[in-house]
Amino acid sequence: MKQNFLNLLPPQLKNIVADSYDLILKRALVRAYKNLTEEEKAKIAQTFAEGSDEEKEKFLKKYLQNFPHLFLEEAKKFTEEIKR
Numbered sequence: 067m068k069q070n071f072l073n074l075l076p077p078q079l080k081n082i083v084a085d086s087y088d089l090i091l092k093r094a095l096v097r098a099y100k101n102l103t104e105e106e107k108a109k110i111a112q113t114f115a116e117g118s119d120e121e122k123e124k125f126l127k128k129y130l131q132n133f134p135h136l137f138l139e140e141a142k143k144f145t146e147e148i149k150r
Contacts, residue, residue: 094137098130
């Protein structure tokens with residue numbers, strides 16, 4: 067039986083965990099975006115403004131192949147920041 071871990075947390079803690087995830091995600095996306103060419107930046111803006119979910123997924127797989135690595139790096143940085 068699979069359970070969503072967040073659903074087991076008290077509301078206050080659930081919000082903190084969700085906010086932390088969102089921050090890590092934002093940091094990784096900003097880094098990924100900075101690595102795109104100007105043409106790719108224009109394409110991502112158009113794709114995410116007008117494209118279907120399938121088109122968005124194709125773009126991410128094609129242009130942000132290193133995203134999981136960036137996300138992990140940002141998660142590690144975030145963890146170190148919290149430890150201080």
